[in-house]
Amino acid sequence: xxxxxxxxxxxxxxxxxxxxxxxxxxxxxxxxxxxxxxxxxxxxxxxxxxxxxxxxxxxxxxxxxxxxxxxxxxxxxxxxxxxxxxxxxxxxxxxxxxxxxxxxxxxxxxxxxxxxxxxxxxxxxxxxxxxxxxxxxxxxxxxxxxxxxxxxxxxxxxxxxxxxxxxxxxxxxxxxxxxxxxxxxxxxxxxxxxxxxxxxxxxxxxxxxxxxxxxxxxxxxxxxxxxxxxxxxxxxxxxxxxxxxxxxxxxxxxxxxxxxxxxxxxxxxxxxxxxxxxxxxxxxxxxxxxxxxxxxxxxxxxxxxxxxxxxxxxxxxxxxxxxxxxxxxxxxxxxxxxxxxxxxxxxxxxxxxxxxxxxxxxxxxxxxxxxxxxxxxxxxxxxxxxxxxxxxxxxxxxxxxxxxxxxxxxxxxxxxxxxxxxxxxxxxxxxxxxxxxxxxxxxxxxxxxxxxxxxxxxxxxxxxxxxxxxxxxxxxxxxxxxxxxxxxxxxxxxxxxxxxxxxxxxxxxxxxxxxxxxxxxxxxxxxxxxxxxxxxxxxxxxxxxxxxxxxx
Numbered sequence: 001x002x003x004x005x006x007x008x009x010x011x012x013x014x015x016x017x018x019x020x021x022x023x024x025x026x027x028x029x030x031x032x033x034x035x036x037x038x039x040x041x042x043x044x045x046x047x048x049x050x051x052x053x054x055x056x057x058x059x060x061x062x063x064x065x066x067x068x069x070x071x072x073x074x075x076x077x078x079x080x081x082x083x084x085x086x087x088x089x090x091x092x093x094x095x096x097x098x099x100x101x102x103x104x105x106x107x108x109x110x111x112x113x114x115x116x117x118x119x120x121x122x123x124x125x126x127x128x129x130x131x132x133x134x135x136x137x138x139x140x141x142x143x144x145x146x147x148x149x150x151x152x153x154x155x156x157x158x159x160x161x162x163x164x165x166x167x168x169x170x171x172x173x174x175x176x177x178x179x180x181x182x183x184x185x186x187x188x189x190x191x192x193x194x195x196x197x198x199x200x201x202x203x204x205x206x207x208x209x210x211x212x213x214x215x216x217x218x219x220x221x222x223x224x225x226x227x228x229x230x231x232x233x234x235x236x237x238x239x240x241x242x243x244x245x246x247x248x249x250x251x252x253x254x255x256x257x258x259x260x261x262x263x264x265x266x267x268x269x270x271x272x273x274x275x276x277x278x279x280x281x282x283x284x285x286x287x288x289x290x291x292x293x294x295x296x297x298x299x300x301x302x303x304x305x306x307x308x309x310x311x312x313x314x315x316x317x318x319x320x321x322x323x324x325x326x327x328x329x330x331x332x333x334x335x336x337x338x339x340x341x342x343x344x345x346x347x348x349x350x351x352x353x354x355x356x357x358x359x360x361x362x363x364x365x366x367x368x369x370x371x372x373x374x375x376x377x378x379x380x381x382x383x384x385x386x387x388x389x390x391x392x393x394x395x396x397x398x399x400x401x402x403x404x405x406x407x408x409x410x411x412x413x414x415x416x417x418x419x420x421x422x423x424x425x426x427x428x429x430x431x432x433x434x435x436x437x438x439x440x441x442x443x444x445x446x447x448x449x450x451x452x453x454x455x456x457x458x459x460x461x462x463x464x465x466x467x468x469x470x471x472x473x474x475x476x477x478x479x480x481x482x483x484x485x486x487x488x489x490x491x492x493x494x495x496x497x498x499x500x501x502x503x504x505x506x507x508x509x510x511x512x513x514x515x516x517x518x519x520x521x522x523x524x525x526x527x528x529x530x531x532x533x534x535x536x537x538x539x540x541x542x543x544x545x546x547x548x549x550x551x552x
Contacts, residue, residue, distance in 0.1 A: 006032050009061050011098035016057075019094060025050035027207045032058050034203035035181060042195055043183040045207035046214065046330060048338040052091050052310075054205075055151045055181040060096045062149070063124050068102065071119050072146030073126035078170060080157040082107040082129060082281060083288065087310055088153065089127050101125060106132050109281025116141060130158070130166035137173065147174045155184035155191050160325060164190060171198045185334075186327055213330055213364055216337035217317075220346045221357075222372040227350040229257070230383035233264045235374050236320060239346055240270070240298075247291070248316035249309070250300045251332045253324060261320055262300040272298035303328055312338050319347035326359040346372065 002023055003016050024032065027045045035041050035058035045051055059075050068074050079085040089105045096103075104118040106128035119126075119142060126133075126142070136142050150170070152158070158167055171194075180199050184191055195202065213219065224235050236250070252258045255276040262274035273296050275287045284304075291299050292311055299309075303323070314336045323329050329347075336343025347369075349357050361367065 001029050003057075006057075007036060008032075008057060009064050009099075011064070012057060012060055012095060015095050015097050025053070027051055027205055028054045028057070030205040030207075031055070031181075031203075034205075035059075035179075036061060038062075038179050040180045040199045040202035041182065042199060042202040042204045043181070043207075044185070044187055044205070045183070046185050046334055048214065048310075048334050049207055051153070051183045052088055053095070055153070055183060056088070056091050056095055059125070059149055059151065059181070060092070060099060060101065063101055064099055066124075068122035068124045069146060070122050071141065072143045073104070073119075073123050074146055075125045075149045075151070076133075076144075076147050076170075076174065077125065077127040077151040077153065078130055078133065078167065079127065079153045080129065080161055080163060081304055082109060082284070083304065083309065084154060084157075085127050085129055086285065092125055092127070103127065106136065107281070108132050109284075112136070112141075130163045130170065134166055134169060144173045145175060147178050149179045149181065150174050151181045151183075153183050155182060155194070156186045156188060156327065157331075159188060159190050160327070164194070167194065168198075185331065213333060214337045214343075216341060217333050217343045217345050218370075219333065220344070220370045220372050221349050222346060222374055223349050223377075224374070225351070225378050226382070227352050228382045229260070231377070231380045232320065232348055232350070233261060234380045235348060235377060236261070236318060237265070237268055237270075238374055239372065240318070243316060243344065243346075245297065246315045247294075247297045247311060247313050248299070248318060249314060249332075249335050250298065250318040250320050251323070252300065252302060253321040255302050257320065258300050258302050265298060265300070270298055271296040272300055274300045275304070276302040277304045303332075309335060310338075311335075312341065314338070315343055317343065317345045319345070322347060322349055322353040322356045322360070324356065326356065326363040329360045330364070 003013055003021065006024065006029070008016075026049070027043055028050050031041050031043050031054040035055070041055075043051060043054060055077075063074055066074065077085075077088055079088055085105060085107050089103060092103050101124040102118060102122065103125045104115045104123040104127070106112075106115055106126060108129060108131065133142070137144065152167060155167070158164060180202070182195060182199060182202065222235060222239055224231055240248070250261060250272075252261060255278050258274045258276045262272045265272035273287055273291070275284055279287075287299075288309065290296060291309075300320075301309075317333050317336045319329070319332060323332065333343075333345035336345060361369070
């Protein structure tokens with residue numbers, strides 16, 4: 001069968017021919033005819049089998065006629081990662097270069113201004129990641145009422161990344177009459193539930209055995225005696241020196257390890273660059289372009305690039321770590337052995353990786369994977385030895401005679417967080433140092449001081465107001481908790497109680513006892529036309545005698 005037999009438009013066939021493709025892959029041959037008939041399609045196939053062309057080619061054929069309206073895309077392609085979305089956009093441009101169709105790419109890390117201008121004009125195909133798509137929909141930048149075809153790529157990856165609620169939301173806001181092209185490498189129970197809910201009598205296309213790896217990929221493992229990072233880096237370099245590598249990818253589980261491994265390979269003369277999710281999108285795009293152009297031949301990556309990279313010349317895939325999810329193993333090694341070429345996949349396995357390794361064996365239905373023997377791997381230098389003044393992490397906590405400790409007044413000379421120890425560990429070390437010192441010296445000094453100072457304070461008058469809630473008179477000899485000066489409060493035994501406020505002065509006491517006079521005085525002051533004599537008469541009217549503040 002050829003692409004001409006599939007009934008695609010002449011302009012699409014011309015673009016395919018210029019790319020050098022003559023015959024469709026099995027999934028393309030089986031998925032394109034029902035897609036052209038406007039049926040829902042469920043495609044199950046491993047990576048590198050041509051799934052992107054299986055949904056791109058029939059979509060371009062149907063969209064050849066017609067025109068999109070402003071902010072109303074006619075086709076929506078949803079991808080789990082930016083790299084996959086960029087790859088789909090590249091294929092759309094290549095296959096549809098002779099068609100007058102507009103496309104927009106809506107992904108995080110890219111300015112929305114240019115894409116918004118395209119949406120305002122009207123785009124036929126909108127390619128997006130779920131988060132950015134829903135964000136712009138909620139802002140009213142995109143209308144879903146014109147979507148004729150909804151394509152979900154790498155659905156099982158959506159599940160791994162927690163995008164299933166977003167995918168369900170996208171299904172709900174698109175028209176019920178839209179066509180759905182749904183593709184996945186595996187079919188977990190949650191993905192099957194989505195298919196049963198949102199696809200209408202789909203044409204199922206399944207290529208190769210479920211959860212199988214490509215037969216063109218030679219799989220091997222190399223056992224290391226420990227998970228120590230330095231041992232693993234040395235083992236990785238030894239293996240790479242034995243292999244004939246044109247282009248290779250090294251996968252790490254953690255982003256920090258990606259940078260460390262890439263730096264280590266560069267140090268030893270290998271042409272390697274890192275790529276992971278913490279890098280800016282512009283840098284990630286530039287790194288992938290440089291790798292495809294051959295500017296360097298070793299790409300150290302996290303799983304962010306596991307499914308978004310399509311380079312046919314990759315000869316080796318190295319798993320620096322055994323993946324946490326067994327399905328990721330299939331996606332990682334699927335980067336090599338593409339389009340019928342041969343490839344090699346090698347994985348480092350430490351003792352703590354045995355559980356995940358067994359899950360991979362169960363998934364690919366194998367009893368074991370061929371092993372590589374690394375000479376003298378047990379004698380490789382380890383990262384944990386000889387670190388810090390006390391031996392780094394392996395030395396445990398500080399002894400009672402070590403420097404530092406809060407009780408000695410010295411500064412803790414350990415490195416705290418940066419030396420690998422946690423803050424909690426640092427606090428425990430300080431506490432140990434405090435406990436190792438005599439505990440009675442400091443309180444004794446404070447007690448001696450508290451006995452000397454009250455003699456100088458006796459007889460002083462209070463100059464400060466008592467703090468709120470502390471109205472009960474206190475003994476002057478009681479030591480202050482915060483080290484502040486305390487003065488004796490003078491309290492009249494005949495009038496005060498344990499809950500009454502201390503009197504500040506006799507003059508203020510008179511002021512408080514003559515409240516009517518105070519109010520009369522305030523009223524007299526508020527009237528500018530009253531004189532002093534009229535104010536005195538007003539006061540005399542209450543008791544016949546002048547209050548003390550008039551007498552003074």
